[in-house]
Amino acid sequence: MITRKITASESGKRLHRYLRNLMPNIPLGQIYKMIDQGKAKVNGKRKNQNYELAAGDELMLYVDETQYAEASKGQKKTKYVGVNANIDVIYEDDQLLVVYKPTGVLTHPDRTDQKDTLINRVHAYLYRKGDLDSPLFMPATANRLDRNTSGLVLVGKTAGMLHQLNQWIQKHELQKYYVTIVEGKLEGEGTLAENLVRDERGNRTRVASDAAAASAQKRGGGAEPQEKTAVTHYRSLQSGRGYSLIEVELVSGRTHQIRAHFQSIGHSLLGDVKYGGKPYAGVNHQMLHAWRIVLPDGREFRAPLPEQMREIIERAGLSANALANL
Structure with missing residues (x-):
């Protein structure tokens, strides 16, 4: 018999998923069979496949050591030698980590950068603290920001918290607010609800009406691109010399989404050359900052404006003080 104690970060993980990570060399169907036959018990009792494990639970596998060794080959091992562990922590408890992502850093690895990304920095930070207590669950981000967008990123340190964050986001129960500077005079409040179409090859997003027209012109008709609903609320905080300071609720x-929606109404984000904006004072990327998040349980987190954005706001005849009363 193999026994294993469930760690704090593994809490909230469903039994069948935990066993799948624990023994990646056997098929999922066999995992289900083990659970049904009582060959995988928790605290000496049978549980169903969706049982949520808790820290301190004792998992008992009624398999011999040779069989387990073969089944568990291929478990991921974590290595953080030489990985940057410097992150700006906005909030942290045993389950949740809220970090500040600076402009120019990827949230997750891609083809251009595999190592120095926000999530790798987070893992290295937690590793050095001794908080990575399991190779079967790695803390992960619930939201992601573009490379040149700064601001708040939520990290689930436990499987249960990550699941909760994802549920809140999927059900639109978590409020996410951004600050941006757009070209032109935009006043009042409004809602942008044009459906969006994603072009992965071109790494662009367009409102559905524009994308459909472009597709039809190019191919002479044919299948319409897949549309996805998108809703963006905004309110203007201040207008200045040809620019407006805007708070956006995503x-x-x-x-x-924000970049495509504002381009569609003729107010591209300052510096966002990819979506119709013009370079400004040496800035050739979107001025966009994820500055405030409100959780359904009432907790609220805020991230200070990056210095470059604060300077651009003042240079454009606006004032960052407009955020003070929000």
């Missing part, structure tokens, strides 16, 4: 979370 209801849905489509890739490049």
Whole structure:
């Protein structure tokens, strides 16, 4: 018999998923069979496959050591030698970590950068603290920001918290607010609800009406691109010399949603050359900052404006003090 204590970060993970990670060399169907036959018990009792494990639970596997050794080959091992562990922590407890992502850093690895990303920094930070207590669950981000967007990123340190964060986001129960500077004079409040179409090859997002027209012109008709609903609320905080300071509430979370929506109404983000904006004072990327998040349980987190954005706000004849009373 193999026994294993469930660690704090593994709490909240469902039994069948835990066993799948524990023994990656056997098929999922066999995992289910083990649970049904009582060959995998928790605290000496049979549990169903969706049982949520808790820290301190004792998992008992009624398999011989040779069989377990073969089944568990291929478990991921974590190595953080030489990985940057410097992160700006906005909030941290045993389950949740809220970090500040600076401009220019990827949230997750891609083809251009595999090592120095926000999530790798987070893992290295937790590793050095001794908080990575399991190779079967790695803390992960619940939201992600573009490379050149700064601000708040939520990290689930436990499987249960990560699941909760994802549920809140999927049900639109978690409020996410951004600050941006747009071209032109935009006043009052409004809602942008044009459906969006994603072009992965071109790494662009367009409102559905524009994307459909472009597709039809290019192919002479044919299948329409897949549309996804997207809702963006905004309110103008201040207008200055040809620019406006805007707070945005992102209801849905489509890739490049804010950038595409504001381009569609003729108010591209300052510096956002990819979506119709013009370079400004040496800035050739979107001025966009995820500055405030409110959780359904009432907790609220805020991230200070990056210095470059604060300077651009003042240079454009606006004032960052407009955020003070929000």
